[in-house]
Amino acid sequence: MLNRKLRQQPVTELTKSKVRQLYQFLKQANQLRYTPIRHIESQEKFIRFAEMPSHPTLQIQRPIRVDEETQETPEFLVRVRRPLQTLCPTPPQPLQKWLLSGWDDPTKSVSTAQSLNVVTEVLFTDDPQRVQDLRDFSESRRLGDNSPVNPPTSIAAWLKDGWEEEGSAPEVYERREITETIRFSDDPERVASYQGWLEQRSGWVEPELAARRAMAFYERIYDLYVTLEKDGENLELVVGDGRLQWRAVSEGATREPVPVEIDHPILLKRVELRFSPEVPEFVIAETDREPELYSSIFVDLHDIMAAAIRNRSNELDQAGYHPLGWDDTTGFLRAFVQTISPTKGEYLESPPETGLGNSPRLYRDPMLILRKRSIGIANAVNAIIEDIEATETFPSALEQITGTGTVNRPGFRGGQLV
Template sequence: MAEIINVFNFLKDYNEISNPVITDITKQKWSMGFKDIPKIEEIWSAFAEGVNDEKILDVIKPVLLPCPIPDEMIIDWIEGDWKDLHIDAIKFIEEKTKVEHSQAGDIEQIEQFSDNDKRVNAFTSWIEERNEWLNKEIPKEKGLEIYNKLFKLHSDIKRESESVELVLGDGNVVWKTLGISHPVLLQKVKLIFDPDVPKFTISCEESDTELYTSLFRTISSVDQSILSDVIKDVEENNYYLTDTINTSALFNRLINVVDKTGRLVEEYEKDYTGPMIKSDPMLFLRKRNLGYSLFIEKIIEEIKSNESLHLPDFFNTMIGKYDNTTKEIIEEESWNFNGIDEDILLTLPANNDQMRIIKYLNHYGAVLVQGPPGTGKTHTIANLIGHLLSEGNNILVTSHTEKALTVLKDKVYKDEEIDLQSLCISLLSSKSQKEEMDKAINEMAIKSTSIDLNKEKEAIEKLTVERKNLIEDYKKLRNDLISVRSQEYKDLVFDNQTIKPIEAAKFISEGIDKYDFLEGNTTDCTVNLPLSEDELIRLYSSNDDISEDEERMLSKKLPLLGELWTVEEFEEGSEKLNNLQSATLIEKPILRLTISEKDRLN
């Protein structure tokens, strides 16, 4: 076991080198503190309202109103861009010089702003209106900035959804000497966009709270034994981040675990260099690989604590322990090109290569399949799921991307009677997991109440026999077809000579109406004609020596030997015929048998 533990320790260390622990929140891909969120009607915050709910934040797009328009009598006296929301103090022009034109010439007159009381009162009233506008619109502008940040964040998450996740954090630990400034109590959240309002909603329906244990492991002063108790407490009690009373007590415990000089503070102390923790909720975007090291640590802990734990045999190869016994080489029979096997039940069509993958898995306990997109890997996994379920196994499927799991689920077998997709439960989303769990339970409940086990067992036995017979028939038919097909490419043997099929076909094609052959069957198509050319000519020339009547007579069947007359019967018949001829006085030749003819017939 020590060698295997070393393998996992190597993987853990390699991951930490490739993905170092982020201890400064500003180095995350994106972050936003709740303290920066203004209090306006368009924004609702669970932290501001002090409620414990799945919903954390609502941000409706604020609509900025224009600045109140000043009266016409003062609009020309106002300096600068009075419409600009970022200009706080608005000044007026103290005096203006007017030029009056007359016959005597141009006369300049200086007019003071304060010369007209109505103008002064109008400016004062407008300034009050504008200040009210500033007090309302400046927070709304900040709210619009937050909305725009969330809009960009939504686009980034959508583009990189498989590699990033949005997290809500609180309990910000600051330790200036170590360069640490990061929340430690975390919870994954979702960012939902409603374009009809438009509005962004952040909710924490995904998973339970967790501690940022990777950060604690970078601090040498942390008491790891007490930290384990705190981790267990967080896992069991599921703290709400908006429940500031409970989280404050937790933060106080945590900072004392970090270091004996740790402090729980309301505001950060500028001159203090020790560790501090403060309730300072914030959102941030992080890479998804942060739980990899923790996962490996749990594997190592389980291997150490369970001496009877059985690990797959392929681990021996990883640590250099090779099996010297000869392994069976798995090869499919030549007929099995469609992935049919008597011992393996599949729910989807398969080929010989996919069948070999399943047999390797059954034989060795592990198999590595590599191939470019579109080569049937997902189809093969879906087929594996059906096969493993038929053997009563539980199956866990993992992937780098959630999209790949969704595609795989759609490939799993489903029809009107059997729905294996309903047994697939996602472990990534608590909401979808609940829906899929309910669907799976409902499917199992329906099947369990509608199935007669005895009848099903009988049906299984019957189908097993039928399937076996069908496979045997399939083998025979396929072999017959292959044999017939092979004749098209097999060389012909004629007159002790080998002839290519293409050459024979050309000869027959060119010999139509020229080399026609006699009708009839032959006992051996590989031998030549038993007649020479002269004998064949003589045979055909004999057609002129035989009359049509003789040819018809010769074409008739010969009588059976038992039906032929004996010599005595023939003599008796001949005598009767001669007597009849004499009686009728018709001259006819008299039939007599000579001594030699008698001997020949006998």
């Protein structure tokens, strides 16, 4: 971590102490400016892999450990292609006026109107009996006393105004619009056509629902991509697992106990999000960054042994457990929760049904996290502090900043007064 090639003489304990104080100060200053994010909801964005629907356009490839020091890195970790969505089969034309709205929505069931009022145009001459009734009525008027009499029911609605006047011959309209109420079930052929179309639609519904769920996930990845494109200098994408849930106690800036809630993955690794517009698809691929322990959420917690966290961090540095790893990652996470609480820490095989508790609980819940790059400062400073004890040489500039540099001044040697 620190440059060990700029100076050949071993550093003194005074230099180590001063450098340690400097980085402790930087650590405290960083904590005051950047409070560690302990709740996943407070990150810029996050997407749980458990929310990824099952669909051929969505794939996850997890690294496979070959031996204690080697694991196979897949071509990609996640691939998200845009799914093909299709339209609902078109119902036969005679059925379309009977279908209620939403028939082309796979999330809704299909319903038809039980009956319709149908307006049809009828010619007077369509009914021979009606024509005969008009003749008979006209003849009776001609031979009678022309006194008003009620016309036959079959022609009453067809007669034009004025038929009651004395000496006038009854006249009728040539055509009329008639409203009839028709029930859907009145036509067996219509019912059979509807059942046949329902079978076609049923075969479309499930694949289309799956495609739409995949499309919703694709759009969430697209949202990540757009956000990174806009603010990539300040944001980075990591994959995380080992979700820790715990209602803990922090010492706070004033050293007074303060309750804090933790709900966040503790095993993280930087990844890269790529977009191929010609497919189109998004690919989440590995980077050369090593997995990291999200140790900054523990630095101010009460009763947490810094040395134990440091040991787990060193183990991670050596083994490189991947957040998407298999049994090796699970074993590391099991041990980690016992590290932070040997008597109450609990590893769960599935997410808890209850909320946060007073005891730390940890379980596997891989996810993508979009976070601010500043969060990585705390981890870097912590790593430097842990490295100081084993460091044999420091850059001369760092020694001069702490006032322990080996400048050629009378009375000083190795940063000490002689």
